[in-house]
Amino acid sequence: MKIETLIDQINKKKSFLCVGLDTDLEKIPNHLLKEEDPIFSFNKAIIDATQEFCVAYKPNIAFYEAYGLNGWKSLEKTINYLNLNYPEQFTIADAKRGDIGNTSTRYAKAFFEELAFDSITIVPYMGRDSVEPFLEFTDKHTILLALTSNQGAFDFQTKKVNEKELYKEVLSVSKSYKNSENLMYVVGATKAEYLRDIREIIPDSFLLVPGVGAQGGNLQEVCNYGLNSNVGLLVNSSRGIIYASTEEDFAHKAALKAKEMQIQMAEELKKLY
Template sequence: MTRSELFEQIRRKRSYLCVGLDTDINKIPRYLLDTSDPVFAFNQQIIDATHDLCVAYKPNLAFYESLGVNGWNSLEKTVNYIRYNYPDLFIIADAKRGDIGNTSGMYAKAFFDAMDFDAVTVAPYMGEDSVTPFLTYVGKWVILLALTSNKGAFDFQLMTENGEKLYEKVLKTSQYWGTSDNLMYVVGATKAEMIADIRQLVPDHFLLVPGVGAQGGSLREVTEKGMNDQCGLLVNSSRQIIYASDGEDFAAKAREAAKEVQIEMEALLDAHRLL
């Protein structure tokens, strides 16, 4: 999916919502455990209930890998279900990979060839040769970790050397590896006060922003500081939406929660004259 296609979907759906499929088998409604694939059964209903309100889905691979081969099967079925039924949606593998070049090449092959994700989150710590194998795939995206929402971000990302923070170094250097057409950045909503500065460093790139909702980030603040002339934001919400209810009405309640976010996003897009 190209940047213009992603922006067109944002305008059409009046939303820049990404729904995180952090599907924890211990949190899904108990009655689903009687199905042959509880994780997929949960995801399927969430997707059917929210697909018209969001532009992206982001499975967090830890929740699938922890279940072994059954989890991988659930993940593959989830991606295939979205591809077949809602092909306009952007699918992100929240995998946080990053290794030496030949290993990264195999990770890229796994997510882009075998699994047909649109994007994968990648850690920049090992440098250019660990990232560029992902960038060789036409129409696919790298979403590079820049400034994350967890408290441990202060351990390294905000360290300063010669007046420059580490995350700023990541943003400046990585722009030589890719372009705004294949490279996005993860910026946590709980660091919203820094998003304006980040937008100055990467004016044209999309930002994937987790931390809105259950983690306490403000959608309005993120939007005011981070939106550009093509929106430039994918704001992720996971627990607030997918676990809005633990009963048999979980999908309906997930839709209600997603709709609330979409309505707010529509107003913000309109205020920025993007509709």
């Protein structure tokens, strides 16, 4: 998907919400467990109910891998369902991959070709030749981890490298990568105050912001520092939406939560124009 299409969708729906599909057999409603593929049934219902309020879906690949072959099948059905029925949705494989050149190319093929995702999350630790193989797919988007929402981010990401924090070094250095115009970045909502500095380094890039809701991040703060003239934000919520209810009304309750966020986002977008 072209970035312009994503921006059009955001403006049309007045939403920059991404729904995280962290689908867990231990958390989905009991009545779904008798279905042939409970994970896909859950995802399908969540997608149908929430799609009018969001512009992106982000399956967290670990949750599918944990169920082995069956999990992989559920993931494949989910992305195919999205691409067939809601091609206007931006799809993110939250895979946090990255390896030496020829291996990264394999991961890129897995997620961009086999599964036809629009984008994938990537870890920058191994540097340029681990990231550029993803950027070679110029009709896709590569989302680099910069500053993550967890406590462990303070172990290395915020430590000073060349007198600036490692995550800032990641932002600066990655701008020199080939096809870097197709980069987006992960910045955790729990660290919204860092967004001001981040926007000085990458004013134009889209940011994928997890951590609003269950992890404690605040939407308004994220918007204050993170919005740019092209919106430039995708704010993710996973558990807060998809597990809003564990009863038969789960999809309806998820839609209400998504709508609630969409309304807040519409307010924030008004400030832009």
